[in-house]
Amino acid sequence: MFAFIVSRVLQAIPVLLVVGLIAFAMFAFVGDPVTIMLGQDYTEAKRDALVAQLGLDQPFFVQYAKFMWNAAHGNFGISYRLARPVMDLIAERLPATLELAGVAASLALLIGVPMGVYTGLRRTAASARAFMIFSLVGVSLPTFLIGILLILVFSVLLRWLPSFGRGDVVNLGHWTTGFLTVSGLKALVLPAVTLCLFQLTLIMRLVRAEMLEVLRSDYVKFARARGLSRRAINFGHALRNTLVPVITIAGLQIGGIIAFSIVTETVFQWPGMGLLFVQSVRVADIPVMAAYLMLISVLFVLINLIVDLLYYAVDPRLRMSRPGAAR
């Protein structure tokens, strides 16, 4: 187990170094900070002094190492667009994105798994078929179009829910939350539904397929032959075994939720990290882009590590078949 974790962490390091190199290389290609900072009148000596002060006379890899060192300490420099430290900007917007992603992920799991079990158990029922058609729509509609349609129906036509922003938020020191006010909760509904719909249908289809597979297996037949109750078979034997792949996929889907939160946040002008990133990409605000790139890769490396560990913990066959082998 320990060897497994160590090997995974070691494998993650080159990935992060390469991502850092890409992020660092972006700075090198865009503009020359020395010319901008010096203005029009300067002597050669002044120029050399500034270059030395900024550390730009040092070899490429020394500069790269410095960049990575600063990044590891949360220092990504100052945003070109907003003229504020990048880390402050991200820290301000992190709560909005995490609240949205958390609610969407919970909705997807809490609705998707029961719907998948239901459609798997009652394959021929009319309601199960209706769920399947609904899921086909969920998979085919692009996220931004779902958002636009929801805005059209619930904000423009029915005027029930707000179409943009977070509503009133409560400030809790380093964290702002929309959970504590009515307008904050109302503002959360449409973005969360938009973001969860794709993951929800994916989880539902996956659970259904796994249920159908497991219900055909010999040990479920044997459980039936033993005369166990339907309840014990369906939930004690079948559902437990379908959850192994569901945990894996659901874990990986957290990454998908983060990626598609960029789209959802743009549709609903949700003041989170995704919106910040899109606005930065539009004007080539390199420090913010570099910081986002690094943060997202750390996040994904962590998610993959946790999923691997979960898989390892849930499926005993992985432990049995390769004793001590780290992969």
Add this chain to the structure above:
Amino acid sequence: MSVLARVWDSDVAYSFRRSPVAMISAFVLLLLLVSALFSRWIAPFNPFDLASLNLMDSLKPPVFMPDGEAAHALGTDDQGRDVLSGIMYGMRISVIVGASAVLFAVIVGVTVGLVAGYAGGLVDAVLMRVTDVQLSFPAILIALLVDGVVSAVLPRDMHEALTIYVLIFAIGISFWPQFARTVRGSTLVERSKEYVMAARVIGLSPARIMVTHILPNVMGPVLVIGTLTLGLAILSEATLSFLGVGLPPTQPSVGTLIRIGNDFLFSGEWWITIFPGISLVLMVLSINLLGDWLRDALNPRLR
């Protein structure tokens, strides 16, 4: 037997004739493709021709609504541009970008897969590790990052001319790992077969063996994944254009139209954004259904 008759009698054609879903999707897709690719000649108006625009025609609703006009079946936008013609022209750009991106992904992915599968050893290990790492990131995120980085690196005055190529590159690069992985798997199987050994014995170069002998035998799955990826690539392009980092309003794709139309949603002019949205969904849905059918038709176990 003529070529046509042989095609008509083949297993795939038989399965096509038996599947109403495949036939309807193919019909819808063909209709959309023809109206997109020949938009210059069959669209009722040219949205780029400023002389044909009339501000008196702006914000007309579609024909089935009280103020609608027969000349503008799906209504007009704020500049008096015909929505239907805009969709036809926009769809053309979407299809071109999507198809080129998939072609790019196929070329990169198939090359990597062939080399990794045929060479084996360290080359294989390194290439597949790169593939695995990229597969763990969502494709749309990769496309967005690549688009952002490349646009930042390019000089400002070249942006307008190069946007479409940057977009094709960004979307293509986000989809190659699926192809690489599939082709590597099939190549590993083919490599140990006798015809490859025979080719090696008569002294053909590895490149020649890969291209002329192995490649034709591993292209079946590539075709299926390619079809399904085309749907995803068109959606990616629409998403990027919707986010405002894809195609600019001077070269509007369907995604750009949806983004522009989105601003009019709150004042009640829903048709400017909803009709492009519907056409996008129709196109992607028909491609996906056709891809699903192709996967089943080419799978000998399901016959």
